[in-house]
Amino acid sequence: MGTIRTPADDATLPNATHILVSNSSGKDSTATLLLATEQHPLENISSVFCDTGNEHPLVYEYLRYLEDAIRVPIKVLRQDFTGWWWHRHGYVRDKWPEKLRKGGTGRWAWNAPKEVDPGEKPAKPLDIYTTQQIGHWKWKPAQRPMSDIEADDIVARTLAVFDKGPTGNPYLDMCIIKGRFPSRTRQFCTEFLKTKPATEYALELIEQYGAIESWQGVRADESRNRANLAEREDVGGGLTIVRPIHKWTAEMVFEQHRKHGIKPNPLYSMGMGRVGCMPCINASKDEVLEISKRFPEHFDRIEEWELLVGEASKRRNATFFPSPGDNDTAMERGNVRQVIKWSKTSRGGNQYDFIRQDDSPACSSSYGLCE
Ligand code: SF4
Known part of the structure; x- marks a missing residue:
């Protein structure tokens, strides 16, 4: 099993700091987890995976394998949308009838990465009910006012979905509540399914341990955004973010797997270039x-x-x-x-x-x- 540490080895390591490793089941987070086992006692390490409900079954299998092989607990978090669901149910029932009859105004939406300067917003188009594009600005069409019959039909059909209660699949429940899927410009999936539950869990651990280091397996050569991230950030309130493989290449990441005798997620050998929602x-x-x-x-x-x-x-x-x-x-x-x-x-x-x-x-x- 390569160089995975045993509790006896751990006697030689510094202790105290609790290390929480974010886990996507991908190669970078596995390499980060393995690095944590080299530098900290196993009992001071935990890992967290946020289950979106839009995962390949092999991801769950791989996490179980990893947990057994590395002997570090991997906490699986699934966002529960029950509260939001029934709140939305009430909103559709009470507010939609009037809103649909009234219609909605359209708007220009910026349709490019944040780092691109949006410049001045174009003037309102003559035809406000049709999608239009000017440069990186996209016109989100206005909604036509509906007749009573149309509005009642839409409210009834939507309530029929909500009356059944949450499906229990976080991704699907989130999209039903929003009435749409996330997009590159409105990527609420990351916020609701990953960042929010992971942050809440980190806060729980801070309460338990006083302070933690949150280890994140992001690498500078993945994107400009990631290149700009610091290797270490003291966030305050007991939280320090550490990105220990920031300068690593993909080859170094796979080498870390080999060194510890750990297999990468099998989805890579099935043609997937990355591991995440499927x-x-x-x-x-x-x-x-x-x-x-x-x-x-x-x-x-x-x-x-x-x-x-x-x-x-x-x-x-x-x-x-x-x-x-x-x-x-x-x-x-x-x-x-x-x-x-x-x-x-x-x-x-x-x-x-x-x-x-x-x-x-x-x-x-x-x-x-x-x-
Ligand atoms: S951005 Fe992609 S991988 Fe991340 S949560 Fe959204 S759908 Fe899943």
């Missing part, structure tokens, strides 16, 4: 194609989710990947089947222009909770 909303064209060939059942599930989330949406449609269509055509032009079809083409790359064409990390979480 699929991630930010999947690249190639990843969509690869997943559709190897794990088509995951897209079958997404297809069912699109219908369910669409039922709970004011617009009556919801697509997992950003759709090039307007409110009326979005589902026909952008549902997951259309995106898979497009992923098989060699051209037509700007049809779904939000889908990644580069190889930057899919998830913007700087916590190392998504790879």
Whole structure:
């Protein structure tokens, strides 16, 4: 088993600080966890994985393997949306009837990475009910005021979804409550499914241990955002963030696995370039194609989710990947089947222009909770 420490070895190590390693089940977080075992007694280390409910089954299997092999407990957190669910149920019942009759105003949304200067917002378009794009600004269409019959129908269909109660799948419950899927510009999945539960757990540990170090397996060469992160940050309140493999290359990460006799997540050897949601909303064209060939059942599930989330949406449609269509055509032009079809083409790359064409990390979480 390589160089995993035993309790006897631990007698030689410094103690006191509790180390919490963020775990995505990917190669970087495993390498970070292994590094922690080299530098700290095992009883001072724990690890946390945030289960989105949109994971490949091999991820759970790998976490069990890792826990057994490294002998560090991995806490699995699943966000519970029950409270939000019933709050939303009340909101739809009490507020939607009037809102839908009244309609909604459209708005320009910035559709580019934060570091790009947005400049001045364009003037309101003449046709406020149709999606439009000027540079990186995208017009989110206004909602037409509805007739009483239309509004009552939408409220009844949405309440029928909520009356059944939460599904228990965090990702799906979150999207039903929001009436939409997250997108690159509104990436609330990271916040609700990963950052929030992980932060709450870290606070619990701070209460228990007085202070902790949160170790995050992010590397500078993954993206510009990650390159700008500090290797060590004293956040205060008993929390210090440490990014011990910030300067490591991918090769060093795999070498760390070899050194300890630990297998990387098997999804890498099945053609996946990264490990995270299956699929991630930010999947690249190639990843969509690869997943559709190897794990088509995951897209079958997404297809069912699109219908369910669409039922709970004011617009009556919801697509997992950003759709090039307007409110009326979005589902026909952008549902997951259309995106898979497009992923098989060699051209037509700007049809779904939000889908990644580069190889930057899919998830913007700087916590190392998504790879
Ligand atoms: S950004 Fe992707 S990997 Fe991260 S939580 Fe959202 S869907 Fe999952």
